[in-house]
Amino acid sequence: MKVLAYGEIMDGGASVFSSVAKRDGKKLIMTFSGVIRIDYPYKHLQGYIADLERLIPEENLESVEFDFRELSFCNSNGFYIIMDITELIIAQVDGPVFVKRLEDDDWQQETLPILLNVDEPDIGERVVFEDLPEI
Amino acid sequence: MTVTEKDLTNTCISTRYELSPVRNFIGDLSGLLASFADELIGAFFPRIISKKANIVITELVNNAIVNTADEHSKIVLETGIDRESLVIRVTNVAAPEQYEAVRSRIERISTSDDPRKLLAATIRERRKERLRGGLGLIRLAAENKFELSAMYDAPYLTVESRIALGGLL
Numbered sequence: 001m002k003v004l005a006y007g008e009i010m011d012g013g014a015s016v017f018s019s020v021a022k023r024d025g026k027k028l029i030m031t032f033s034g035v036i037r038i039d040y041p042y043k044h045l046q047g048y049i050a051d052l053e054r055l056i057p058e059e060n061l062e063s064v065e066f067d068f069r070e071l072s073f074c075n076s077n078g079f080y081i082i083m084d085i086t087e088l089i090i091a092q093v094d095g096p097v098f099v100k101r102l103e104d105d106d107w108q109q110e111t112l113p114i115l116l117n118v119d120e121p122d123i124g125e126r127v128v129f130e131d132l133p134e135i
Numbered sequence: 136m137t138v139t140e141k142d143l144t145n146t147c148i149s150t151r152y153e154l155s156p157v158r159n160f161i162g163d164l165s166g167l168l169a170s171f172a173d174e175l176i177g178a179f180f181p182r183i184i185s186k187k188a189n190i191v192i193t194e195l196v197n198n199a200i201v202n203t204a205d206e207h208s209k210i211v212l213e214t215g216i217d218r219e220s221l222v223i224r225v226t227n228v229a230a231p232e233q234y235e236a237v238r239s240r241i242e243r244i245s246t247s248d249d250p251r252k253l254l255a256a257t258i259r260e261r262r263k264e265r266l267r268g269g270l271g272l273i274r275l276a277a278e279n280k281f282e283l284s285a286m287y288d289a290p291y292l293t294v295e296s297r298i299a300l301g302g303l304l
Binding site for chain 2: 011012035037038039040042073075076077079080083104105106107110111114115119134
């Protein structure tokens with residue numbers, strides 16, 4: 001497993017959110033952990049997004065796994081940053097998109113599919129949700 | 136005597152916070168209040184319910200702070216939960232036109248045939264302009280299944296979120 005990129009949000013001197021992009025064979029694994037509560041998360045994560053834009057096309061990856069199980073809270077201002085990251089990855093990696101999410105979490109069940117744009121047939125047919133209990 | 140998980144859901148909790156002045160709320164007050172409510176309610180009720188409280192309090196308190204018409208005024212957060220329902224009310228000072236804007240937004244959400252489609256369309260529309268805010272109330276209805284209402288007793292605007300817990304216990 002090789003770490004390709006890492007991004008985090010610092011708030012009040014502590015890390016409150018982190019995302020890691022790792023290569024595992026031909027699969028890209030992206031984890032999202034912590035909480036997104038701040039008003040303007042893009043300010044903290046624009047470097048991470050730039051790294052992903054630069055690095056992912058060079059990796060010849062065949063599938064993606066997004067793991068949201070440790071993202072325990074996302075305010076409505078965090079929606080755009082989740083869309084920015086996932087849209088970028090889905091566009092750059094052909095193949096299936098596996099999404100691990102919490103079975104008992106409203107935002108992951110109801111809103112995450114909107115953010116992933118699964119209503120678009122080209123995306124919806126590639127996305128496979130796996131509903132799991134809290135870790 | 137053993138207290139079962141079901142017994143715990145017979146617990147009644149009501150809290151009321153009144154905080155002022157708004158201008159002093161320089162930290163993440165909505166997050167602080169929401170996280171505590173999540174922990175408190177989660178001690179007795181399933182997590183899917185306490186997480187709903189967390190999101191409602193975060194969104195409504197944040198709205199109240201950002202949109203207050205008087206930075207020297209107060210905000211009030213009232214939370215009530217029992218086996219029947221979870222009710223959260225947030226009050227702040229607002230101008231009549233602010234109340235009208237909130238009332239109109241709630242009416243649009245309440246009369247929507249498909250709140251999820253409305254949420255999706257609103258997210259996409261606002262993302263184009265990277266607009267802050269504007270999603271909180273729709274989210275509470277479409278994602279968390281709350282019934283919303285707004286009351287105005289000048290100069291105080293109260294937004295209420297209510298959900299029946301029958302299917303969740």
